[in-house]
Amino acid sequence: MKYQTQKIAYAYFLVAMILFAVQVSMGLILGWIYVSPNFLSEILPFNVGRMLHTNSLIVWLLLGFFGAAYYLVPEEAEREIHSPKLAYLQLLILIVGTAGVVVTYLFNLFDGNFLLGNEGREFIEQPRWVKVGIVVAALIFLYNVTMTVLAGKKTAITNILLLGLWLLSLLFLFAFYNPANLALDKQYWWFIVHLWVEATWELVMASILAFLMLKLTGVDREVIEKWLYVIVATALFSGILGTGHHYYWIGMPGYWQWIGSIFSTLEVVPFFGMMAFAFVMVWKGRRDHPNKAALLWALGCATLAFFGAGVWGFLHTLHGVNYYTHGTQITAAHGHLAFFGAYVALNLAIITYAFPILKGRDPYNQVLNMASFWLMAGGMVFMTFTLTFAGTVQTHLQRVNGEFYMDVQDQLWVFYVMRFGSGVAVVLGALLFIYAVLAPRREVIEPGPVITTAAE
Amino acid sequence: MSITRAWAVLMALSLASTAIAWSGAGGVWAALAILTLAWGKAQVILNRYLRLSQAPDISRGVALVLGLFMAGVMGLAVAGG
Amino acid sequence: MSRTPTEPPARGIEALPGDLMMWVLIVSELLVFGAGLLAFMGVRLTDPAGFAEAQSHLDRTGAGLNTMILVTSGWLAARAVAAAESADTARTRALLAGAAALGVAFLWIKWLDYAAKGAAGITFETHPFFTFYYLLTGFHAVHVVAGIVILGLVAIRPRAPTVEVGAMFWHMVDLVWVLLFPIIYLLGAGA
Numbered sequence: 001m002k003y004q005t006q007k008i009a010y011a012y013f014l015v016a017m018i019l020f021a022v023q024v025s026m027g028l029i030l031g032w033i034y035v036s037p038n039f040l041s042e043i044l045p046f047n048v049g050r051m052l053h054t055n056s057l058i059v060w061l062l063l064g065f066f067g068a069a070y071y072l073v074p075e076e077a078e079r080e081i082h083s084p085k086l087a088y089l090q091l092l093i094l095i096v097g098t099a100g101v102v103v104t105y106l107f108n109l110f111d112g113n114f115l116l117g118n119e120g121r122e123f124i125e126q127p128r129w130v131k132v133g134i135v136v137a138a139l140i141f142l143y144n145v146t147m148t149v150l151a152g153k154k155t156a157i158t159n160i161l162l163l164g165l166w167l168l169s170l171l172f173l174f175a176f177y178n179p180a181n182l183a184l185d186k187q188y189w190w191f192i193v194h195l196w197v198e199a200t201w202e203l204v205m206a207s208i209l210a211f212l213m214l215k216l217t218g219v220d221r222e223v224i225e226k227w228l229y230v231i232v233a234t235a236l237f238s239g240i241l242g243t244g245h246h247y248y249w250i251g252m253p254g255y256w257q258w259i260g261s262i263f264s265t266l267e268v269v270p271f272f273g274m275m276a277f278a279f280v281m282v283w284k285g286r287r288d289h290p291n292k293a294a295l296l297w298a299l300g301c302a303t304l305a306f307f308g309a310g311v312w313g314f315l316h317t318l319h320g321v322n323y324y325t326h327g328t329q330i331t332a333a334h335g336h337l338a339f340f341g342a343y344v345a346l347n348l349a350i351i352t353y354a355f356p357i358l359k360g361r362d363p364y365n366q367v368l369n370m371a372s373f374w375l376m377a378g379g380m381v382f383m384t385f386t387l388t389f390a391g392t393v394q395t396h397l398q399r400v401n402g403e404f405y406m407d408v409q410d411q412l413w414v415f416y417v418m419r420f421g422s423g424v425a426v427v428l429g430a431l432l433f434i435y436a437v438l439a440p441r442r443e444v445i446e447p448g449p450v451i452t453t454a455a456e
Numbered sequence: 457m458s459i460t461r462a463w464a465v466l467m468a469l470s471l472a473s474t475a476i477a478w479s480g481a482g483g484v485w486a487a488l489a490i491l492t493l494a495w496g497k498a499q500v501i502l503n504r505y506l507r508l509s510q511a512p513d514i515s516r517g518v519a520l521v522l523g524l525f526m527a528g529v530m531g532l533a534v535a536g537g
Numbered sequence: 538m539s540r541t542p543t544e545p546p547a548r549g550i551e552a553l554p555g556d557l558m559m560w561v562l563i564v565s566e567l568l569v570f571g572a573g574l575l576a577f578m579g580v581r582l583t584d585p586a587g588f589a590e591a592q593s594h595l596d597r598t599g600a601g602l603n604t605m606i607l608v609t610s611g612w613l614a615a616r617a618v619a620a621a622e623s624a625d626t627a628r629t630r631a632l633l634a635g636a637a638a639l640g641v642a643f644l645w646i647k648w649l650d651y652a653a654k655g656a657a658g659i660t661f662e663t664h665p666f667f668t669f670y671y672l673l674t675g676f677h678a679v680h681v682v683a684g685i686v687i688l689g690l691v692a693i694r695p696r697a698p699t700v701e702v703g704a705m706f707w708h709m710v711d712l713v714w715v716l717l718f719p720i721i722y723l724l725g726a727g728a
Binding site: 226229230233234237238253254255258259261262263265266269 | 557558561562565568569572573576661662668669671672
Binding site for chain 2: 547548549550552553554555563571574575578579581582585588597601604605608609611612614615616619704705708709711712715716718719720722723724725
């Protein structure tokens with residue numbers, strides 16, 4: 001650890017991993033509800049459980065991004081973070097807000113209250129006071145990190161990271177605009193949901209991946225920056241108008257079907273670019289970095305993101321296909337592998353890279369960490385296939401044959417059992433990961449020969 | 457080919473396609489002729505205006521993709537009558 | 538852009554003239570327009586008669602004229618690059634201004650075309666042909682506007698690399714039009 005304030009990342013990653021455990025456990029409960037629908041129906045209604053599953057995912061991924069920023073910005077800018085106090089205050093606000101959401105929903109409090117009541121819009125259902133807290137926390141973060149970068153060295157990696165984080169924060173402001181017209185509501189809602197995961201988060205992803213490649217492979221910064229710029233350009237080019245693939249059936253004009261189909265098809269390009277980037281860098285790299293687990297996560301991230309976000313997204317993005325598959329288990333299959341590949345694996349990669357350094361004992365328990373990768377990735381891939389088959393069957397029975405929704409669900413039962421099984425593997429993998437990262441163990445693998453070249 | 461020569465070729469090809477359209481010639485052959493002229497224009501713009509001929513490897517790759525695209529359009533034009 | 542004879546000729550992506558990012562943009566744009574045109578041709582198969590009827594409402598002469606305008610504008614832009622490379626600022630600016638002026642002329646003719654459609658009550662929803670017509674030509678026209686702005690910006694301090702980047706964007710707009718024009722305006726017109 002070159003800079004003391006990088007330690008801030010430790011707290012962020014820790015809270016992120018706690019929420020990660022909550023998220024996957026909640027996922028397991030939901031998976032069981034699919035198998036046995038009355039499970040917990042009195043105390044934890046499905047919609048609340050599902051909200052906790054998705055929102056804890058988003059919050060922990062964002063905490064991971066913030067942590068990654070606090071870790072890599074000092075190293076890139078060659079400066080300590082502007083104000084560590086503010087960084088911890090930001091974390092505190094986010095924790096209080098998250099706890100507030102959980103309590104409000106679990107006990108169904110303050111219904112209808114302007115400030116305290118839940119808002120009920122998927123992913124942005126936080127009570128208004130929590131939304132304000134999120135904005136304040138984001139402002140603190142942006143101020144803190146921007147001041148650090150402005151005072152220090154500006155690199156392509158920090159520029160792209162900051163661009164992504166600034167834009168995603170600004171887009172969140174649409175959460176305060178809630179038109180009564182349902183079509184308009186959805187139109188603006190996608191400005192947050194789509195433009196986060198299919199535009200601005202991709203910038204964050206590309207820059208963190210670039211940082212990892214820089215450190216792990218030792219390829220020249222100039223080469224990495226060129227890749228980074230190309231990936232970011234194609235991500236924004238395809239992602240922004242790619243929003244149109246959510247506008248097919250919500251009452252927007254018909255031309256969105258073509259704009260959405262064409263641009264969102266091109267969204268495969270940046271994900272392919274990131275996969276090619278990661279493998280070419282490793283292939284070209286001269287550095288044999290001892291943190292093999294971080295490299296495994298980084299390569300796994302790029303690969304699974306390409307398949308989950310790119311290929312599985314393309315599967316149902318053309319409006320002619322989506323007409324039939326919309327909102328079936330195909331969407332669930334895509335959602336799971338895309339989030340796991342692109343953003344979960346990315347966070348776990350930077351955590352795997354940073355933790356041994358933050359704890360001052362690199363490298364360490366590599367075998368357990370790598371085992372957790374295979375458990376989680378294997379479980380997730382199996383879940384994706386299961387849900388894809390379920391979705392295919394569902395599309396045929398429900399959308400082609402016109403059978404009733406619940407009748408079809410009964411026929412999908414066997415897929416839901418298999419999905420639950422793969423969920424168990426993912427949860428075990430997640431717990432193993434957290435253990436492997438946190439528990440102090442002596443290293444299991446012999447460190448590779450460290451070639452001491454001047455860093456970068 | 458100088459820039460001005462390229463321009464002259466582009467103008468000639470444009471006039472030729474306009475002439476075909478004006479002549480009232482219809483059907484598949486006219487469509488194929490018009491598309492072939494467009495193909496030629498695209499190649500001139502790529503190689504001369506955009507100077508892609510300086511990068512022969514990439515120029516060949518682009519020409520191949522453009523060729524596939526034109527083949528696709530021509531195929532659809534023939535299928536559509 | 539001329540190389541000294543002692544240098545080995547660059548190969549592959551290294552030999553690419555101009556800025557790599559502009560090429561990324563050009564390829565992306567070509568993929569979008571290419572996909573749009575293929576989709577147009579595909580949907581056309583479902584209703585050849587309806588497409589032919591819809592197409593007969595277009596101003597073919599104006600669009601043909603516009604092809605020559607853009608091609609000539611591209612010629613001026615290409616010569617502006619040569620002028621910028623020989624550091625002739627006044628000449629570069631004049632050529633860029635000429636290219637941009639022809640761009641404005643293109644937009645004027647395009648506007649007359651749109652106005653006539655509007656007066657005839659033809660909208661996006663009139664027929665699938667017009668959905669594609671407005672989408673593809675409209676998207677192209679937006680790029681013409683952007684191109685004019687870019688040509689204006691690079692004319693402020695015309696250094697060779699920036700003029701080249703601006704001209705490349707302009708040539709892309711040109712390239713898209715020479716493919717779009719025959720497919721939308723001319724195919725099957727005589728039938």
